[in-house]
Amino acid sequence: MQQLEYLCPKTLDECLRALQQAGGSALPYAGGTDVMIHLRERTERMRRIRLLVDLAALPELRGITLEGDRVHLGAMTTHSEAAASPLLLAHAPFLCAAAATVGSTQIRNAGTIGGNVCNGSPAADTASPLVALSAQARVCSASGERFVPVEALYSRNAGMALAPGELVLEFVFDSFSAWRTSFLKLGRRKALAISRMNVAAALRTEDGRITAARISPGCVFRTPDRVRAAEDRLVGQIPSKELFAEAGRLSSAEMIQRTGVRWSTEYKQPVLEALVERALLRAAGIDTEA
Amino acid sequence: MASLDFTVNGERVLLDVPANARLLDILRDNLGLTGTKEGCGVGECGACTVIVNGKAVCSCITLAAGLNGAEVTTIEGLSKNGELDIIQQAILDHHALQCGFCTPGIVMSAKALLDANPHPTTQQIKEAIAGNLCRCTGYQQVIDAVADAARRRAEQECK
Numbered sequence: 237m238q239q240l241e242y243l244c245p246k247t248l249d250e251c252l253r254a255l256q257q258a259g260g261s262a263l264p265y266a267g268g269t270d271v272m273i274h275l276r277e278r279t280e281r282m283r284r285i286r287l288l289v290d291l292a293a294l295p296e297l298r299g300i301t302l303e304g305d306r307v308h309l310g311a312m313t314t315h316s317e318a319a320a321s322p323l324l325l326a327h328a329p330f331l332c333a334a335a336a337t338v339g340s341t342q343i344r345n346a347g348t349i350g351g352n353v354c355n356g357s358p359a360a361d362t363a364s365p366l367v368a369l370s371a372q373a374r375v376c377s378a379s380g381e382r383f384v385p386v387e388a389l390y391s392r393n394a395g396m397a398l399a400p401g402e403l404v405l406e407f408v409f410d411s412f413s414a415w416r417t418s419f420l421k422l423g424r425r426k427a428l429a430i431s432r433m434n435v436a437a438a439l440r441t442e443d444g445r446i447t448a449a450r451i452s453p454g455c456v457f458r459t460p461d462r463v464r465a466a467e468d469r470l471v472g473q474i475p476s477k478e479l480f481a482e483a484g485r486l487s488s489a490e491m492i493q494r495t496g497v498r499w500s501t502e503y504k505q506p507v508l509e510a511l512v513e514r515a516l517l518r519a520a521g522i523d524t525e526a
Numbered sequence: 527m528a529s530l531d532f533t534v535n536g537e538r539v540l541l542d543v544p545a546n547a548r549l550l551d552i553l554r555d556n557l558g559l560t561g562t563k564e565g566c567g568v569g570e571c572g573a574c575t576v577i578v579n580g581k582a583v584c585s586c587i588t589l590a591a592g593l594n595g596a597e598v599t600t601i602e603g604l605s606k607n608g609e610l611d612i613i614q615q616a617i618l619d620h621h622a623l624q625c626g627f628c629t630p631g632i633v634m635s636a637k638a639l640l641d642a643n644p645h646p647t648t649q650q651i652k653e654a655i656a657g658n659l660c661r662c663t664g665y666q667q668v669i670d671a672v673a674d675a676a677r678r679r680a681e682q683e684c685k
Binding site: 242244268272290339342 | 569
């Protein structure tokens, strides 16, 4: 039986020093919805863990605020808090929608946005809108601070591109209040399902033409990322079902180009095309039933 | 080990717990509160649902050591003076259980919902219990019972 210690630092300084001292044997503890399961199953990544550092008492990781035109989202914000935040609803509604689809009420009450991202799963629902928002993670350690684009937090060979001792304090992104956004998720059932695939989309229009677009699918690439080829195709165009269907095809072409043809491609290709098209239609406010 | 000082069903509890102890085990093994059930053990079935600081959570994936200062309510904390809580009575009246294993968790999810939102829509009731799996009865009777409990609570408040 491994000897595990528990620490609940009261200040960020204390926390970062503890993480630095313990190096790779410390694990930051947020909502616990993944870590508790890994701890009990004593999975590979837990074997070297000797210290749980509970982040619950650190004010720097809490709160959702607007500073100028930038939204600051504390890493310890729970999915329930994010889904119900009037500030997020005004400035990044598809992030609220994504948070609302995670797990069940019980999971959303405990699990945090920071944990959702830092657990490193490409199926993390909130990662898709965060990437679409070009969100930056504010990463701190005892030796300093750096800002990392959310997509760059994911390492190519699974896991996170964070050094031992580094901690994500918050996510920072520009307000998307001038954009129209949407989030669609395909799971095995409505509640409690891990995404089989999801798409976060955002559009900006002026005089009926698209001036900027974001398409960020989840569970499609090895790590969360945008589909710039499809985004570029939309700029300057008038929103239409045909145009968005083409963006869907460009997205699936990008998926095949990056990941190759796999056993799942026959399923994923039409599903991704349909999800991208529908997400864009919804963002554009075009009736998908018509 | 970690020291724990928290409140369970209104009573202060002081304990030393292993750093990785689950709230579920502390409730059942240390405090003898076996009304909270373990189903899946991975936060998917909701049988272990309790209320922590007003929010429904799965006690099987809640770290006990992190609960200093917290207020925990379990199914044992609901009945008062030998009388069932309104939600418990409504579950009985609507025959919303068969084997009963999932029931404590469902009641706690319903209580967290009604405490925060006394007049939920059917959709909100469905969402609140979506994390509670029942393999016997199905959910319609549960939804009816929770809706009825909301009505009974409102009536009681008017009295």
